[in-house]
Amino acid sequence: QVQLVESGGASVQAGGSLRLSCAASGFTSISNCMGWFRQAPGKEREAVATIYTARSTGRGDTYYADSVKGRFTISQDTAKNTVYLQMNRLSPTDTAMYYCAADPLVGCVTGNWRPNYWGQGTQVTVSS
Numbered sequence: 579q580v581q582l583v584e585s586g587g588a589s590v591q592a593g594g595s596l597r598l599s600c601a602a603s604g605f606t607s608i609s610n611c612m613g614w615f616r617q618a619p620g621k622e623r624e625a626v627a628t629i630y631t632a633r634s635t636g637r638g639d640t641y642y643a644d645s646v647k648g649r650f651t652i653s654q655d656t657a658k659n660t661v662y663l664q665m666n667r668l669s670p671t672d673t674a675m676y677y678c679a680a681d682p683l684v685g686c687v688t689g690n691w692r693p694n695y696w697g698q699g700t701q702v703t704v705s706s
Contacts, residue, residue: 579604580602580603580604580605580680580681580694580695581602581603581604581697582600582601582602582678582679582680582695582696582697582698583600583601583603583678583697583698584598584599584600584676584677584678584697584698584699584700585598585599585600585700586598586599586663586700587676587699587700587701587702588702588703589703589704589705590668590702590703590704590705591704591705591706592668592669592670592704592705592706593667593668593669594668594704595664595665595666595667595668596665596668596702597662597663597664597665598614598662598663598665598676598678598700598702599660599661599662600612600614600660600661600662600678600697601658601659601660602659602660602661602678602680602695603659605659609630609680609681609682609683609686610630610631610632610633610638610654610656610683611628611629611630611680611681611682611683611686611687611691612628612629612654612661612678612679612680613625613626613627613628613629613641613652613661613678613679613680613686613691613693614626614627614628614652614661614663614676614677614678614679615676615677615679615693616672616674616675616676616677616702617674617675617677617699618673618674618675621674623677624643625641625643625689625691626642626643626646626650626663626676627640627641627642627643627646627650627651627652627663628640628641628652628679628686628687628688628691629641629652629653629654629661629686629687630683630686630687631654631656633656636656638654638687639686639687640652640687641686641687641688641689641691643689645671646665646672649665649666649667649668650663650664650665650666651663651664651666652664661678661680663676665702668702668704669704670704670705670706671704672702672704673702673703673704674701674702675699675700675701675702676699676700676701676702677696677697677698677699678696678697679691679693679695679696679697680693680694680695681693681694681695682694
């Protein structure tokens, strides 16, 4: 069975940075579409950033929510089936549980992606 294991969540002060990691394992066939969602208390889960990288060419595409553009960067190591989220200039509004997601390729780099697999989440708390 597919497992997604996140790490890197922590409590930081506003203006700080964090790097989240997510490693995928246990799959026999999975697309290279991976991404991050977040859910704050009392709010719906929202897509933060997604990425697709073609194994053969190393080329791909990304999607970012407007609220994180210019501050967050998603990257992917296809050889390690790992996706990263570098988060800079964090603000209290970024406080949420962050979830890693994977598959399918359809809708990957859009705001309407519906992942097949989810991690358990890692908490990010930003204090002012």
